[in-house]
Each structure stands twice: as C-alpha cells, then as structure tokens.
Amino acid sequence: MTVDVEQLNERGELRHLINLGLLDREHLDAILSLATRYLTPVGASAPRDDILKGRTVANLFFEASTRTRASFELAAKRLRADVLNLDVNMSSRAKGESIMDTIFTLQAMQVDIFVVRDASTGVPARIAQQVAPHVCVLNAGESDVSHPTQGLLDLLTIQRHKGDVRELCVAIVGDVKHSRVARSAHQALTKFGVGELRLVGPAELLPDDDAFEKAVRVTELADGLRGADVVMALRVQRERFAELDDIPDPQEYFRRYGLTEERLELARRDAIVMHPGPMNRGVEIDSAVADGPQSVIQEQVTNGLAIRMAVLALIHRHIRGAQGAAV
Numbered sequence: 001m002t003v004d005v006e007q008l009n010e011r012g013e014l015r016h017l018i019n020l021g022l023l024d025r026e027h028l029d030a031i032l033s034l035a036t037r038y039l040t041p042v043g044a045s046a047p048r049d050d051i052l053k054g055r056t057v058a059n060l061f062f063e064a065s066t067r068t069r070a071s072f073e074l075a076a077k078r079l080r081a082d083v084l085n086l087d088v089n090m091s092s093r094a095k096g097e098s099i100m101d102t103i104f105t106l107q108a109m110q111v112d113i114f115v116v117r118d119a120s121t122g123v124p125a126r127i128a129q130q131v132a133p134h135v136c137v138l139n140a141g142e143s144d145v146s147h148p149t150q151g152l153l154d155l156l157t158i159q160r161h162k163g164d165v166r167e168l169c170v171a172i173v174g175d176v177k178h179s180r181v182a183r184s185a186h187q188a189l190t191k192f193g194v195g196e197l198r199l200v201g202p203a204e205l206l207p208d209d210d211a212f213e214k215a216v217r218v219t220e221l222a223d224g225l226r227g228a229d230v231v232m233a234l235r236v237q238r239e240r241f242a243e244l245d246d247i248p249d250p251q252e253y254f255r256r257y258g259l260t261e262e263r264l265e266l267a268r269r270d271a272i273v274m275h276p277g278p279m280n281r282g283v284e285i286d287s288a289v290a291d292g293p294q295s296v297i298q299e300q301v302t303n304g305l306a307i308r309m310a311v312l313a314l315i316h317r318h319i320r321g322a323q324g325a326a327v
C-alpha cells in the first residue's frame with residue numbers, strides 16, 4: 001500500500017525524496033540543474049563540496065544494492081558528511097527490532113539523513129512521517145513502487161544525449177510489471193512531456209492497464225523497438241515473483257526478448273541503450289549491446305552519483321533551516 005507523505009517543508013523546500021509523481025517539475029529541474037554542476041568527466045578529479053560538513057548520513061539497505069548504495073555513500077562523502085553504512089544482517093533488526101526503533105536509535109546518534117531501501121511498499125514514507133523535524137529521508141528503492149534517484153538519473157542521461165524529451169520515443173523493455181525503475185522513469189518522463197513511452201515485453205510482465213498513464217503496451221519486441229530513440233532494458237526481477245514457476249526460462253526469454261545488435265537495428269540509428277543495472281547478460285541484453293557504441297549504461301552510473309550529490313545538497317537547506325529554528 002502506498003503511503004502519502006509531504007516531501008516539501010513549509011517553505012516549499014525539498015525535505016524528503018520518496019516519490020517523483022508527487023513533486024512538481026520545478027523541483028525535478030532544480031535537482032537536474034544542480035547535478036550537472038556536480039558532473040565531471042571520469043578520470044578528472046571528483047567534484048567536492050563541504051555543504052554537508054558536520055552532518056551525518058545513514059545508509060540503510062534492507063535489499064541488495066551495488067550502484068545506489070555506493071553512489072549515495074560517495075555522494076555524501078564528497079559533500080563532507082559523516083557516513084554510516086549499517087550492516088543490516090548484523091544489526092538488531094535481525095533480533096526482531098522494528099525498523100522504527102532502529103531509526104530512532106540512529107536519530108539519537110544525530111543522524112540527519114536516512115537513505116532507505118526496502119522490499120516492502122511504504123517503508124520510506126512511514127519513516128519520513130515519524131522522524132524528527134530536521135531529519136530527511138531519501139528513498140533508495142521501494143519494492144516495485146519507486147526509485148526516485150534512478151528516475152532522475154535516467155532522465156538526466158536521456159536529456160544529455162537527446163535534449164528535449166517531448167520529441168522522443170522511449171521504449172522500456174522487459175519486466176516492467178515488477179520494476180520500480182520503470183515506474184520512476186515513467187513519472188519523470190511524463191512530467192517533462194515525453195513524446196511516446198512504450199512498455200515492451202511479454203503480456204504477463206507488463207503492468208495492469210490502470211498503471212503507467214498514457215504509456216503504450218507492446219508485446220512484440222520488434223514492434224516495440226521500431227523507431228525508438230531510447231531503449232531501456234530491464235532485468236527480470238526474480239525476487240519479486242509471487243510464484244517461482246512464473247519466472248521465465250532465461251534462454252527462452254533471451255530468444256524472444258533479449259536485446260541483440262540485430263534487433264537494435266530496428267530502433268533509430270542514433271538510439272541510445274540504457275540499463276539500470278544489475279544486468280543479466282545473455283538474458284535481457286547481449287554483451288555486444290551492453291558494451292557497444294550505443295550503450296550509455298556507464299554514463300547512467302556517473303550521472304547517478306551527480307544526482308545523489310544534488311539531492312543531498314538540496315535537502316541540506318531544510319536541515320539548516322529546521323536546526324536554525326530549533327536553536
């Protein structure tokens with residue numbers, strides 16, 4: 001069940017980032033614009049800022065992660081925050097402590113920002129409802145519902161390659177039904193008026209008709225790829241299937257829906273290929289495409305770090321204001 005929470009403070013500043021669908025475009029623009037200032041080429045010295053000096057960020061990942069967790073940690077460190085990466089398997093949650101008791105315990109140690117990933121719907125919002133007034137909560141992946149910094153990094157990546165999304169056809173290919181990445185991409189792209197959004201995959205992996213407003217559903221891969229400007233491949237999320245028997249056979253899936261060089265030729269010649277990671281090579285994407293000239297997958301990772309720095313820097317305005325009011 002989704003949980004509503006106010007993401008802005010009383011001055012209209014970003015406090016929590018839980019769900020892109022509930023934010024105005026101006027807030028997304030502010031994040032994207034600041035993120036571009038934190039982007040430097042790979043190989044150049046990493047961008048740094050001391051805006052979070054004296055603040056503490058806690059990463060609480062109750063689901064596996066490489067990219068999101070590492071980039072939130074690096075983003076916080078490059079802004080000079082103290083960073084706590086809670087080892088959830090060794091934490092007292094394993095002894096039955098509730099997640100809110102864990103949060104209150106860390107809040108008592110002066111954690112200012114919680115970065116939370118959880119397999120259950122509503123967890124980041126419920127935490128945001130209960131933390132102290134100066135504390136901020138960032139959703140780092142919530143069930144199949146929301147992954148807002150991923151949606152923003154995907155939008156930034158598309159804009160940097162293709163400019164205005166209003167003229168673009170974006171094809172999201174694969175297990176859209178179980179994908180929080182697709183939901184947040186849809187929210188970000190529709191807010192910026194994407195020309196056409198196609199959801200492409202086997203019927204059983206496409207979302208219900210009442211989800212993904214205005215998106216077109218396509219079950220034939222060739223039809224979904226034809227003329228696309230952006231192709232975003234998604235992993236089959238085995239961990240979210242209610243019945244193990246419903247998980248597609250990897251070889252059969254690749255035969256029907258795997259993104260190969262030959263199939264990519266159906267998209268526009270200058271189409272970009274995206275994937276949020278982690279990739280299952282040889283299942284949803286062939287290595288020749290993942291590592292090929294049209295792939296922007298590593299740029300997505302670079303952009304993700306800049307987006308997370310921008311979000312952390314923007315919510316700091318709330319922390320500063322709230323703590324100033326409390327003095």
Ligand code: CP
Nearest residue numbers: 065066067068276277
């Ligand atoms: N894209 C993404 O969320 O990757 P991780 O699961 O590695 O964080």
